[in-house]
Amino acid sequence: MTEKPVSARCPVCGYHVAVPFFFGGAQPLATLGWPSSEAEARGMEKLPLDFVQCPSCTHVYNRSFSYGSVPYQENPNLMFNNGRFWKNHLAEIKRILSQVLTSDPTVIEVGCGEGHFIHDLAESIPKGRFIGFDPNARNKADQSIEFYPRLFKPFEDIATFAPDVLIVRHVLEHVTELAGLLEPLAWSASQQGKPCYLFAEVPCIDRIFETGRLSDFYYEHVSHFTSGSFQTLLQRMGEVKTIGHGYGDEVIYGLVRLDIPETMKSVASQASAFCRSAGISLETISRQLSDLHLSGLSVAIWGGTGKSAAFMHHFGVDAGRFPLVVDSDPAKAGTYVPGTGQKIEFRDVLKEKPVDVIIIPCHWRLRDIIAEMKSEGIAAGKVLIEQDGHLLEPG
Numbered sequence: 001m002t003e004k005p006v007s008a009r010c011p012v013c014g015y016h017v018a019v020p021f022f023f024g025g026a027q028p029l030a031t032l033g034w035p036s037s038e039a040e041a042r043g044m045e046k047l048p049l050d051f052v053q054c055p056s057c058t059h060v061y062n063r064s065f066s067y068g069s070v071p072y073q074e075n076p077n078l079m080f081n082n083g084r085f086w087k088n089h090l091a092e093i094k095r096i097l098s099q100v101l102t103s104d105p106t107v108i109e110v111g112c113g114e115g116h117f118i119h120d121l122a123e124s125i126p127k128g129r130f131i132g133f134d135p136n137a138r139n140k141a142d143q144s145i146e147f148y149p150r151l152f153k154p155f156e157d158i159a160t161f162a163p164d165v166l167i168v169r170h171v172l173e174h175v176t177e178l179a180g181l182l183e184p185l186a187w188s189a190s191q192q193g194k195p196c197y198l199f200a201e202v203p204c205i206d207r208i209f210e211t212g213r214l215s216d217f218y219y220e221h222v223s224h225f226t227s228g229s230f231q232t233l234l235q236r237m238g239e240v241k242t243i244g245h246g247y248g249d250e251v252i253y254g255l256v257r258l259d260i261p262e263t264m265k266s267v268a269s270q271a272s273a274f275c276r277s278a279g280i281s282l283e284t285i286s287r288q289l290s291d292l293h294l295s296g297l298s299v300a301i302w303g304g305t306g307k308s309a310a311f312m313h314h315f316g317v318d319a320g321r322f323p324l325v326v327d328s329d330p331a332k333a334g335t336y337v338p339g340t341g342q343k344i345e346f347r348d349v350l351k352e353k354p355v356d357v358i359i360i361p362c363h364w365r366l367r368d369i370i371a372e373m374k375s376e377g378i379a380a381g382k383v384l385i386e387q388d389g390h391l392l393e394p395g
């Protein structure tokens with residue numbers, strides 16, 4: 001039997017239905033609270049553990065998590081692990097990274113903490129440039145790495161530093177907006193004109209399905225990756241080179257060559273072309289309207305709300321130069337055009353006072369309005385519509 005599904009957005013794949021997974025009630029922070037007395041420890045604020053699973057990509061996440069409830073600024077995330085097996089794991093991921101690290105790479109670690117990992121890498125590649133970002137760590141005096149005590153900004157920082165490799169280790173499980181971090185990162189990296197790789201590593205919860213254990217679930221980890229959800233995430237970032245488990249299958253990591261699909265590049269290029277031509281259209285049609293006003297011809301705009309109002313806003317159809325606005329809908333007569341303020345008249349006004357030019361901004365009603373003009377005996381010297389960046393007579 002399936003528990004009643006809830007509405008929640010999966011931070012990995014964006015699926016909007018989730019199924020209850022583990023309700024842990026309200027609990028205090030487990031790792032970032034640092035209470036300094038027994039009384040403080042007992043009095044800690046309780047926060048909701050409301051874990052759900054995404055049926056699409058299998059990701060598990062706390063749908064009631066609020067980033068503001070975790071005091072990262074005051075209390076850095078100190079991850080202590082000096083054990084032999086952990087060191088073996090680190091050696092393994094350095095070996096994987098060595099496959100893409102050149103002799104003089106630019107490497108960025110996002111959420112580098114105290115910088116131990118990137119420091120070790122820097123020592124092994126003396127000619128490289130190594131940069132760490134972490135808003136919650138203390139400033140590093142270390143000469144081998146550049147350190148920025150702030151959030152990493154994908155669009156700006158990838159353009160500025162032009163990295164060859166980005167490393168994000170034990171960070172993504174804390175991030176509420178995974179797509180907000182990673183999609184701009186993949187996008188920016190794809191614009192560099194050179195390969196750029198992402199190495200990501202997170203705790204993996206696959207083993208909880210074997211062990212049934214619940215101790216993995218605490219407030220600071222909003223996201224819990226299964227192998228399936230981690231793979232889903234990486235596949236959205238580009239070409240996955242390696243995915244592997246480490247540290248007794250307790251972590252999962254992957255190496256991706258960051259890129260975006262050709263279809264997205266094509267949409268982006270078409271959107272940019274539209275954006276440029278829209279700017280030209282604004283200038284061209286505004287100029288045509290000025291010329292029309294200066295020519296002394298009488299003008300009516302047919303339609304006073306919706307698309308017609310938008311037309312007047314875009315092209316500066318002010319009430320001073322273009323006071324006459326008519327509408328087919330008698331219910332709109334007597335109301336005013338939003339923003340520009342012309343009083344909307346019923347179209348019959350054109351029977352008594354014909355105009356030289358009628359502008360019909362609303363394309364989709366054009367044929368009906370022309371037919372209405374004919375049947376009502378409304379004539380004009382010229383009808384103009386917005387077409388291909390100009391005011392033209394309909395073809």
Ligand SMILES: [Zn+2]
Binds near residue numbers: 011013015057058
């Ligand atoms: Zn999902």
